[in-house]
Amino acid sequence: MKTLKIAIQKSGRLNEKSVELLKNCGLNFENYKSSLISPVSNFPLEILFLRDDDIPEYVQDGIADLGIVGENVIQETEVEVAYLQKLGFGKCSLKIAITNNSDIEDIKQLEGRSIATTYPVILDKFLKDNSISADIRTISGSVEISPGLGLSDAICDLVSTGGTLKSNGLKPFADVMSSEAVLIGRKGSENELLIQELIQRVQSVLRAKETKYVVLNINRDNLDKVLDLLPGVKSPTVVPLAEANWVAVHTVIPERDFWERITGLKQAGAQGIVVMPIEKIIL
Numbered sequence: 569m570k571t572l573k574i575a576i577q578k579s580g581r582l583n584e585k586s587v588e589l590l591k592n593c594g595l596n597f598e599n600y601k602s603s604l605i606s607p608v609s610n611f612p613l614e615i616l617f618l619r620d621d622d623i624p625e626y627v628q629d630g631i632a633d634l635g636i637v638g639e640n641v642i643q644e645t646e647v648e649v650a651y652l653q654k655l656g657f658g659k660c661s662l663k664i665a666i667t668n669n670s671d672i673e674d675i676k677q678l679e680g681r682s683i684a685t686t687y688p689v690i691l692d693k694f695l696k697d698n699s700i701s702a703d704i705r706t707i708s709g710s711v712e713i714s715p716g717l718g719l720s721d722a723i724c725d726l727v728s729t730g731g732t733l734k735s736n737g738l739k740p741f742a743d744v745m746s747s748e749a750v751l752i753g754r755k756g757s758e759n760e761l762l763i764q765e766l767i768q769r770v771q772s773v774l775r776a777k778e779t780k781y782v783v784l785n786i787n788r789d790n791l792d793k794v795l796d797l798l799p800g801v802k803s804p805t806v807v808p809l810a811e812a813n814w815v816a817v818h819t820v821i822p823e824r825d826f827w828e829r830i831t832g833l834k835q836a837g838a839q840g841i842v843v844m845p846i847e848k849i850i851l
């Protein structure tokens with residue numbers, strides 16, 4: 569059987585979450601900082617630890633079958649890869665930012681100005697789409713410092729909390745793209761079966777993260793009211809309790825509207841509500 573290769577970031581924002589995801593998929597491997605390739609002992613897979621900028625091309629060229637990388641890096645490297653699954657971490661936005669005292673008020677006023685960035689390809693497309701001609705200054709890092717040094721009028725960089733912008737006297741001005749980590753694969757890979765197996769494992773971990781397992785007690789007289797409020801994977805499990813006319817209901821609830829549902833369940837008469845994390849959901 570052929571061994572698959574998956575490329576993940578060696579160190580940086582996506583490394584820890586990528587390793588955690590693969591471990592949660594039941595893959596056993598060592599994660600020494602010094603090793604650039606690590607074999608998985610219980611699945612035909614090797615993990616390559618790379619600079620994130622190189623991951624899309626490695627996948628496109630077939631050196632790796634799969635990769636975990638930010639959408640921003642994929643767009644910037646302009647590769648042809650298949651988007652297999654959004655992963656829900658590494659969420660950030662690519663924004664244009666200007667100094668707090670800038671005279672720029674409208675996006676069209678970027679015309680003829682200079683913008684420093686590590687994302688010249690994406691920025692160039694954005695400016696063209698908006699019919700703006702500006703001077704793109706490509707630098708390799710610490711972009712936020714450039715307006716203060718007089719190197720540019722604006723910047724285009726990643727933002728999540730906005731803390732870095734703020735501490736450099738900048739404010740967000742225009743949204744260029746939003747991004748999160750994604751699982752990518754090579755278009756037309758010959759290892760389809762193994763890849764599908766891995767994707768299913770990833771999806772079962774993500775599904776479990778989005779849901780909670782809930783057990784509650786309810787009087788049979790109020791059971792219908794409670795069942796109306798519950799989604800469940802198929803339908804909730806209802807188990808009789810020792811106390812006459814009482815049942816326990818077991819179900820899963822999506823994390824996103826968890827508290828609204830719990831409030832509704834309490835109002836419907838639910839008691840002794842126990843909530844547990846779920847490790848995996850295999851459909």
Ligand SMILES: Nc1ncnc2c1ncn2[C@@H]1O[C@H](COP(=O)(O)OP(=O)(O)OP(=O)(O)O)[C@@H](O)[C@H]1O
Nearest residue numbers: 577580581582619620621638641658659660726728
């Ligand atoms: N502030 C942030 N919040 C959330 N996600 C972010 C943030 N900054 C970057 N990211 C995401 O994490 C990815 C990796 O960011 P990081 O800063 O570690 O990259 P890097 O310095 O280019 O790393 P490398 O050394 O691998 O080239 C980015 O491409 C982006 O998708």
Ligand SMILES: O=P(O)(O)OC[C@H]1O[C@H](OP(=O)(O)OP(=O)(O)O)[C@H](O)[C@@H]1O
Nearest residue numbers: 581710725726727728729730731732733
């Ligand atoms: O909005 P914030 O939460 O402040 O995050 C934004 C910062 O995060 C990223 O850099 P990172 O910290 O990953 O360092 P790097 O530039 O060395 O990659 C990005 O390039 C910004 O500088």
Ligand SMILES: [Mg+2]
Nearest residue numbers: 619620621622
């Ligand atoms: Mg990088």
